[in-house]
Structure formats: structure tokens, C-alpha cells
Amino acid sequence: MTEPLRVEGTAPLRKVLETKNLELNFGPQHPATHGVYRAVLALDGERVVGIESIIGYLHRGIEKWAEYRTYTKATPVFDRLDYVGAILNCHGYVGAVEKLMKVEVPKRAQYVRVILDELQRIANHLLWLGTHALDLGAMTVLFYALREREVIMDLFEAMLGQRLLQNAYPIGGIRLDFPKGWDRACRNFLAEFPNRIDEYETLLSTNRIWVQRTRGVGIVSGEEAVALGLSGPTLRGSGVCFDVRKAMPYSSYEEFDFEVPLGERGDVYDRYIVRVREMRQSIRIVQQALDGLPEGPLMPEKLSKIIRPPAGEAYFCVEGTKGMLGFYVVSDGTDKPWRLHVRAPSFVNLQGLERMCVGGLVADVVANIGSLDIVLGEVDR
């Protein structure tokens, strides 16, 4: 507390002018919340003393909806959870059903899935990078990032027929092989993209304004991050090494050589740099998968047209673009899921916002929300 203001010959002003916390509503329609997310901030001057998240504006009841559809028909709706990382949602869902049914996905299909997953991760991180920088006033990055994202979108369109919500994988494998010339187009992109990342880094990583806006802001220690259940780049920015691709390898990830980038201080800058480095690792993975792409079938031979898993339950996780994306499928032996729960990383990570914001400045709330990389379609489901 500062000393009360004193004007010569009068009583201290604090007795006359009492200060109280200001309640500020932020969102739900605000460009920096990246969707319909509302926060009520309690402010003491410029300091944030409390924050309450209000979510649910985009709740569509996807989990309930899926209980009334057959396993195949329910697939496309999960693209709508994290709509900028749709392929990974699809992978999580079909992976859970495959696990429950004990379906062995053919090797070639596994590799193709890895390629598309990692391209999707890059596309997501590019959109995140552009909008996060835009939030903090660095507009240029957005144009560059969307330019490269466009190339990936074109690759998706050529391969899957859709750009954003691709309904990428059927249960069991993949639908179609790469179209003619796709491999070369992808390799051209991979050859060029590291230079592009260097460009982004010259714009941001050593930019004094960027560093001042992000260094030491929203610090979460590793222990706190684990206690709050954070995952993905948000957790790794705090220096905790937990990547589902390494910890619980799926879809042949154990065969690829890649590193898990870690931060040191757990601030906004570290979460930024972890994601940028992850893009470089994703390129390595795609390159290895393209080089080592095995021949073989795309779908398993013995897979009935009607998907009817045995009664039981399975939990399958993928490393989503935002973190640990888990699908919990409970089957009663019919062709419809009895219960389908999604562990949405954005939802759990958003809980960490309070820890990041309280005690900081009100201007840093936007930086913290951006550094979490939330998608409200996934938070609200």
C-alpha cells in the first residue's frame, strides 16, 4: 500500500476518497478472447486482484449428441471441438474407438496420420502465432503466418477435400492415398518452411517490445502447472516434460526422432518459444514419415461395415494442438456409444488463467489468454 496522499494543512486524502476494487467485464464478444469467452476482472488500479471465467456460450452438447449417433456418424462432429486443429480431434476419437475394438491400424495409414497430424499442428500454431502477436500489437506476423497456413490448407484440400473441418480419418485407417504430386508439394513446403520460421523469429524473438510484453508475464512454475493439470505447450513452457507422443506413443510415434522443446521460466515468452520450436520438430517428423512411408493397405482387412465395439471402456489420448486430448468411450455393445467424454485441453488449461493473471497488470490478461491458445469450441464442447 502506498502512503496516503497528503495536501499541506489537510487531513490525509484516503479518509475522504476511499478506493475500492473495480469490476470489469471482459468479453464475451471481444476480439482478444478468441471466441465467446467472458471474464470478470476485479481490478485494483491497474492490478488484477481476481478473475472469474464464465464459459458455456458455445456449449452444443456434443457429448450428448454423440450418444444418439452410430460410431461412424458421430465422427465428423468432433472436428467442431477444436476447429483449428480438427484432424487431431478426429484422430483422438477414431483412436479411442479403434482401441476399444482392438483394431490394428495398417502401418501405412499410421504414417499418413502422423504426416497429417503434424501438418495440422503447424497450421494451428501458425494461426495461434499470428493472432497472439496481433493481440499484443505486432500485426505483421499475422499476414506471414496466414500465408504459410494457406499452403497447408491447400495440401489438406488436395488430400482430404476440405480445408478446415476435414473429417479426416475413418475408423480403422485412412480413406484415400495421397493424390498425384502431393508428396512433392509437401516436400517443397517443408524445405521452405524453416526459413519462414526464421523470419517470424526475427520479427518477434528478439524484438524488444515483444520481449518486454511477454518476459516475466504470467509466470506459472512447473509444480503449479502440474497441480493445475495444464498440458501441452502451456505445461512444457513451465519446463515440465510431458508430451503424449513420447509418454504414450500412438500411431508409430515411437519410430520418429524428435525433441520436446521445454521452457525455463514458465512465462508468456516461454510458451511462445516452445510453440515456435515445436513447429520445427513437426517438420522433422513429417520429413521422416514421408521418407519412411511404408507400402501396404490403407484399411484393415477385417473390419465390418457396422462398427459395434464390445461392451467396455477405453481411454485414448493424443497430443492435441493445445495439450493432452483424451477421449473416453464407454460402450454397451450396441452400435452407438453409451457415453463419450472428451478431455478438452483448452478447458483444463483455461483454469490456469487465474494463476497467471492475478497480481499482474490488466494489459497482460490479453497476453495470458493468448499464450494459453484456447479455442472456445473445445472449452465449451
Added chain:
Amino acid sequence: MADVIQAIQSKFPGAILEIVEYQGERTLVVRPGRVKAVLGHLKQIEGFNFLADVSSAHWPEEGRIDVVYIVRSLKSREQLRVRTPLPIEDPTVETVSDLWGTADWLEREVYDLMGVQFTGHADLRRIMLPEDFEGHPLRKEYPMEGDDEWRNYVPPENRE
């Protein structure tokens, strides 16, 4: 993993009702009254420091609601599922939000959509749905479509 289960069995006799293994996943079915003690033991003694998920499933014919916890040890890379069957008449279980901060919102979600009461939870409110919403939509009796869907809906002009 086998010694973890043995330790629980000797420390909390009768707490584990069943152990299910499927596709490399292990599920402990735990008596509702002991679930917090078992989870606390898993966290503090066995190093399952990461609560990945809290979920639920409604089984109206068996008259129960299952609450499912997925805990993970980041060090030993083991994952364990703890399931507890609650009676449908009184689906109440102790909160674990004091053990893991993660559980705060996850339990609120289960309360909101499934109607499970978590005793000791500091802030058990609806999270996804509006506060004046009636019913818990993930219960099986909650209708998906048809006339019943708008049963509780009062148009704004008719509201008091």
C-alpha cells in the same frame, strides 16, 4: 503397478471392489466412501501427481452413476483409472479439488451435466449451462429431441 494395487489393498482393505484390465489399461473400481482416501494415497505415496480427467457415466438400469478419475504419474509414465459407482438416489462423493486444482472445473462439469454432488467442493456451481437451467442433460432420461425438449423453457415475454 502390481505393488501399487497391493499397497492399496493392504492399506484400505475392502476398498477395491474390482480390477478391470483391457487393452493395457487398468481400472480400479473403488467403494464410494473410500475413493478420496485411495486417490489421496495414489497422489501422495505412489506419485500419481497428474489428474488428467474426471468423467461420469449414467447406468439407469443398474441404478448407478459412475464417476471416473484418470490419474497419471508424469515420472513413471503410468496411467490408472479409478471408477466409483454411486447410487442413483443419492449420487454424492467427496471432492478431490483440494488434492488437485484440476478437479475444480472438472467436478463442476460433472455436477452440471450429470448431477453428481461433490461434498466439500468450495464452489459447486453450473459451468456450461445457465444457472437457471433445470435438469442434468447427460442423464439418460433427459430427452434429446421431441416435445419434451422445451419443457422447461419459458419465453421471455411470459417470464415474471
